[in-house]
Amino acid sequence: MGSINIKELALKLNLSKSTVSRAFRGHSDINLETKERILKVAKELNYQPNHHASNLRAQKSKNIAIIVPQIANNFFSQAIDGIETVAREKGYHLLIYLTADNFESEVAYVNDLYNGRADGIIMSVSGEANDHSYMNKLQEKHIPLVFFDRVYDDIHTAKVTTNDYGSSFEATMHLVEAGCKNIAFLVTNKQLSIGKMRMQGYLDALKHAGLPFKDELIIDCSNDDHRNLTVLTNAFQTMTIDGIFASVERLAFATYYVCYDLGISIPNQVKVISFSSLEIAPLLNPSLTTITQPAYEMGLQAATLLFKMLEHADDQVNDQVVLSSRIISRNSTL
Amino acid sequence: MGSINIKELALKLNLSKSTVSRAFRGHSDINLETKERILKVAKELNYQPNHHASNLRAQKSKNIAIIVPQIANNFFSQAIDGIETVAREKGYHLLIYLTADNFESEVAYVNDLYNGRADGIIMSVSGEANDHSYMNKLQEKHIPLVFFDRVYDDIHTAKVTTNDYGSSFEATMHLVEAGCKNIAFLVTNKQLSIGKMRMQGYLDALKHAGLPFKDELIIDCSNDDHRNLTVLTNAFQTMTIDGIFASVERLAFATYYVCYDLGISIPNQVKVISFSSLEIAPLLNPSLTTITQPAYEMGLQAATLLFKMLEHADDQVNDQVVLSSRIISRNSTL
DNA sequence: TTGTATGCGTTATCAT
DNA sequence: ATGATAACGCATACAA
Numbered sequence: 001m002g003s004i005n006i007k008e009l010a011l012k013l014n015l016s017k018s019t020v021s022r023a024f025r026g027h028s029d030i031n032l033e034t035k036e037r038i039l040k041v042a043k044e045l046n047y048q049p050n051h052h053a054s055n056l057r058a059q060k061s062k063n064i065a066i067i068v069p070q071i072a073n074n075f076f077s078q079a080i081d082g083i084e085t086v087a088r089e090k091g092y093h094l095l096i097y098l099t100a101d102n103f104e105s106e107v108a109y110v111n112d113l114y115n116g117r118a119d120g121i122i123m124s125v126s127g128e129a130n131d132h133s134y135m136n137k138l139q140e141k142h143i144p145l146v147f148f149d150r151v152y153d154d155i156h157t158a159k160v161t162t163n164d165y166g167s168s169f170e171a172t173m174h175l176v177e178a179g180c181k182n183i184a185f186l187v188t189n190k191q192l193s194i195g196k197m198r199m200q201g202y203l204d205a206l207k208h209a210g211l212p213f214k215d216e217l218i219i220d221c222s223n224d225d226h227r228n229l230t231v232l233t234n235a236f237q238t239m240t241i242d243g244i245f246a247s248v249e250r251l252a253f254a255t256y257y258v259c260y261d262l263g264i265s266i267p268n269q270v271k272v273i274s275f276s277s278l279e280i281a282p283l284l285n286p287s288l289t290t291i292t293q294p295a296y297e298m299g300l301q302a303a304t305l306l307f308k309m310l311e312h313a314d315d316q317v318n319d320q321v322v323l324s325s326r327i328i329s330r331n332s333t334l
Numbered sequence: 335m336g337s338i339n340i341k342e343l344a345l346k347l348n349l350s351k352s353t354v355s356r357a358f359r360g361h362s363d364i365n366l367e368t369k370e371r372i373l374k375v376a377k378e379l380n381y382q383p384n385h386h387a388s389n390l391r392a393q394k395s396k397n398i399a400i401i402v403p404q405i406a407n408n409f410f411s412q413a414i415d416g417i418e419t420v421a422r423e424k425g426y427h428l429l430i431y432l433t434a435d436n437f438e439s440e441v442a443y444v445n446d447l448y449n450g451r452a453d454g455i456i457m458s459v460s461g462e463a464n465d466h467s468y469m470n471k472l473q474e475k476h477i478p479l480v481f482f483d484r485v486y487d488d489i490h491t492a493k494v495t496t497n498d499y500g501s502s503f504e505a506t507m508h509l510v511e512a513g514c515k516n517i518a519f520l521v522t523n524k525q526l527s528i529g530k531m532r533m534q535g536y537l538d539a540l541k542h543a544g545l546p547f548k549d550e551l552i553i554d555c556s557n558d559d560h561r562n563l564t565v566l567t568n569a570f571q572t573m574t575i576d577g578i579f580a581s582v583e584r585l586a587f588a589t590y591y592v593c594y595d596l597g598i599s600i601p602n603q604v605k606v607i608s609f610s611s612l613e614i615a616p617l618l619n620p621s622l623t624t625i626t627q628p629a630y631e632m633g634l635q636a637a638t639l640l641f642k643m644l645e646h647a648d649d650q651v652n653d654q655v656v657l658s659s660r661i662i663s664r665n666s667t668l
Numbered sequence: 669t670t671g672t673a674t675g676c677g678t679t680a681t682c683a684t
Numbered sequence: 685a686t687g688a689t690a691a692c693g694c695a696t697a698c699a700a
Contacts, residue, residue: 003450003475005693016671021695031669046471048449052395053693056386056676063429071418072411072630081406084432093451095397096428098418115382116337116677117427137380141337256617283590285619296406339677350687355679365685387677390692450693 004047013041024049055116064306065095065118067109069126069150074249074277075295076124079148082299083122090307092119101189101223103127107134114141120306122299124150129191144309144317148302149293150194158305160298160321164194167291167325168201169208171245171273174289176209178271178333180243184217184235186251198247198275217241221251228254229261236262236270246274252288272332275325286331293325338381347375358383389450398640399429399452401443403460403484408583408611409629410458413482416633417456424641426453435523435557437461441468448475454640458484463525478643478651482636483627484528492639494632494655498528501625501659502535503542505579505607508623510543512605512667514577518551518569520585532581532609551575555585562588563595570596570604580608586622606666609659620665627659 010017015034022030023038042048055061064087068076080096087094095118099105106126111134113121120143132152138145139157148160175183185202189195199218206213219235221228232254235241246252252274259266266272266286276290301321309317344354349372356364357372376382389395398421402410414430421428429452433439440460445468447455454477466486472479473491482494509517519536523529533552540547553569555562566588569575580586586608593600600606600620610624635655643651 006695007693017693018672018695019670022670025695029669034669046448046474049695050390050693051449051451052386052390053676054695056384056390056678056693057695059676061386070415071405072408072415074406077406077411080430081404081432084405084430088432094430096414096418096430098415098422111382114380115385117385140380253614253617256614260616280587280590280618282594283587283618284614285617285621287619340679341677351677352679352688353686356686359679363685368685383679384677387692388679390677390694391679393692 003050004045005050006047009038009042009045009047012045013038021049059116060119061093061116062091063093063095063118064120064122064303065097065109065113067097067099067106067121067123069099069101069124071096071098074279075149075293078277078295079124079299079302082296082301083303084299086300086303086307099126101126103130110134110138113143114138118143120144120146120310122146122148122302122306124148125152125192126150128152128189128193128195144306146302146306146309148298150192153193156318158302158309158317158319158321160302160305160323161194162293162298162323162325164197164325165201167327168198168245168247169205170201170327171291172202172205173209174327174329174333175243175245175271175273176205176211178243178267180271181211182214182217182240183211183243183245184219184239184241186219186221186232186244186246186248186255188221188223188248188251190218190220195247202245221254223250225250225254229258232258233262236264242270244270244272244274246272246276249274249276249278252276256284256288267332267334271334273327281328282330284332286334289330289333290328291325292328294323298323337384338379339384340381343372343376343379343381346379347372355383393450394453395427395450396425397427397429397452398454398456398637399431399443399447401431401433401440401455401457403433403435403458405430405432408613409483409627412611412629413458413633413636416630416635417637418633420634420637420641433460435460437464444468444472447477448472452477454478454480454644456480456482456636456640458482459486459526460484462486462523462527462529478640480636480640480643482632484526487527490652492636492643492651492653492655494636494639494657495528496627496632496657496659498531498659499535501661502532502579502581503539504535504661505625506536506539507543508607508661508663508667509577509579509605510539510545512577512601514605515545516548516551516574517545517577517579518553518573518575520553520555520566520578520580520582520589522555522557522582522585524552524554529581536579555588557584559584559588563592566592567596570598576604578604578606578608580606580610583608583610583612586610590618590622601666601668605668607661615662616664618666620668623664623667624662625659626662628657632657 010020023035097109146158273289277295281288344351357369431443480492607623611629615622
C-alpha cells in the first residue's frame, strides 16, 4: 500500500495520533489552528482515515445493501435510483446484489451480510415458496431490513408495496370494459406473494364481471424470454384469447413479439394491459396500457424507512407503506 | 451489537482464538475434527468473522466501486449486469455510485474511495471538460481503475470502449443512403470525448457523402427530457430536417415524442437512427434503427480487466479493449 | 488543548 | 495440532 496512515501523518506534524484523529472528527476540543494545519497537510499528503479501522471501532459500515432479482429492469433500476437519492443524502454507500430470481443466491447474499459489511438491507425477494427463517438472524444481529415490492409475508419487518390486488382488479375490469371475454393472466412466479395478489385481483374481477374462470388462461411463464415466446405462441394458437393481463413487464413485451409474429392485431384482436415501469410505453406499437408502479418513489420510501430504523435502533419499526399504482390507458386496450 | 465474536466463540469451544480462526481460513494445519466442531458451533451461534477486522488486517475490502452517470438507463444497467457477473464469480462485492452527470459528484465519490472502501474502480465518466488530475491519486494508492464507454483520454489506464467513430460514420451513411439530405446530430455532451468521437464520425460521413455541413444541425440537448422536447420542437419548426442521428438513446425517444406531437411521420418525413441499448427497439412505433453497443459484454470486459489489474498488482495494465457496435436497421430508417 | 494508552475483531508469526 | 501474542489503523477515556 502506498498509503499514509494516521501515525505517519502525526509524525510529520509533530503531533500525536489522537490530535490528528480529532481534526477529522468534528469531535473534541482542538485548537483551530492546529486543526487547520493538520487538515492542510493531510490534504497535501492525500491522507484519509482508513475506513476499515474506523468502522471496526465504530462497529458500523455506512453501507446499505440492496438485494434485487435484476438490475437491467425498468422497475428495479428506478427503485434503486430512489434508494440512492436518500442514501447519498445520508452519506451512506450502496452495495448491490443481484439474485437473478435465484433463491439460493438470495440466501447466500443475506448470510454474507451478517458480518458487518452492511448496516441495513433493502430487498425485493426471490423465493416465496421456501423457508425464510434464515432472515430472522438479521434481526438477531440488529441489521434492519426493509422489503419492497416483493415481500415475504411471514417476515415481520418494514415493507413498501403497492396495492397489487386493487390495481389488478381494476386492470382486469379495464379489459372487461373494453369488451374482452377471454382474458389470459400471465405470471412468472405464481407462488410469489405478489403473483398471488395480482392473480387474486384478476380472479375476483372475473367473478365480479360474471365471466367464467378458465384455469388454462392462467399462463405460467418464466424469466427465460425465449421460452416465453414459445409458451405464448402456443397459447394463442390453441386458445381463444382476446385480452392479456401481464403481471410483469417482460411478459407484455413477449406478447407483442408473439402477436407481431402471428399477425394478431393489438388491440383489435387482443387487448393488452401490463404492470410496467417503462417510460416509453407511449412509443410502443401500439402504445401500451400500463399499470405503473411508482418505482422511484418506492425506493425513496424504502430507504427512508431503513434510515428510520437505523436511527432508532431500539424501535421495532414495522411500518407498512402502501403506495398506489396508476392505470394509464393507451392504445393497446382501445 | 448482538453479535458474537471470535473470542466468545473460542471461549464456548474451549479453544483459542487462533484455532477458531484457522477453522475459517482454509489455512494452516488444523485437526479435521476440531475444525468441524468449530464450524458446527459457529453455525449454530451464527458466527461470522467480522469483515472490518479481517479487512483491516488484510488491507483489502473485496469491494469494487462502479461510478456511472445513471442507473435507470438501459446501457448502464446492462453494463452493471455484466460487471456483476464477473464480480460475483470472484467473490467481490459491488458498490454503486451515481453521478447524474455531475462532475462534482464524480470527484467527491472518487475522493471518497481512497480510504480502502473499494479495491478497484470501474467508471464511466461525467466531466470531460475539467481537470482530471485528481484521478492520478488513485494510482498512487494503487487502486486500479477501468474506464468504460465514457473515458478520459488524458488518464492513462485500462479502457473498454466501442468503435464510436466508425459506427457513427456508418450510421450517418445509413441515413444518407436512405435518402436523407439534412441530417441533424443530437448530442447531450459535446465536450465528452464520446460525444466528440460520434460527432466526428457524423461530420466525416457528411463530407464523404458530399453533403454540406450546417452548424445549426448539431443540436445541443441535455439530460432534462422536458427541455429536450422544447429544443427539438423548435428545431423541427425552424429547420428542414429529414434525418436524425441521436448520439444517445433518450434523444431518440424525445424525437419520437416530438414527431408524434408535430404530426411528422417517421420514417416518411424524418428518418431516425440512434445509439441505443433498448431491447424492445423492434416494438417501437416505428421500430427504431439502432446502433447497439454490447453493453453487457462491455461490463464483462471492464470487470475482467479490473481483476487482471487486481491480481497482478505490479503490472501496469493499460489494456485498451475496443468492442464493436452493431447497426440494426429497422423501420425508422426505411 | 494535547498526549498516552487501550481496545475494536481478526489473522499471522512464533512458540509450545 | 494448538495456544499466546503482536499488529492492522483508528478513536476514545483518561491523564496531563
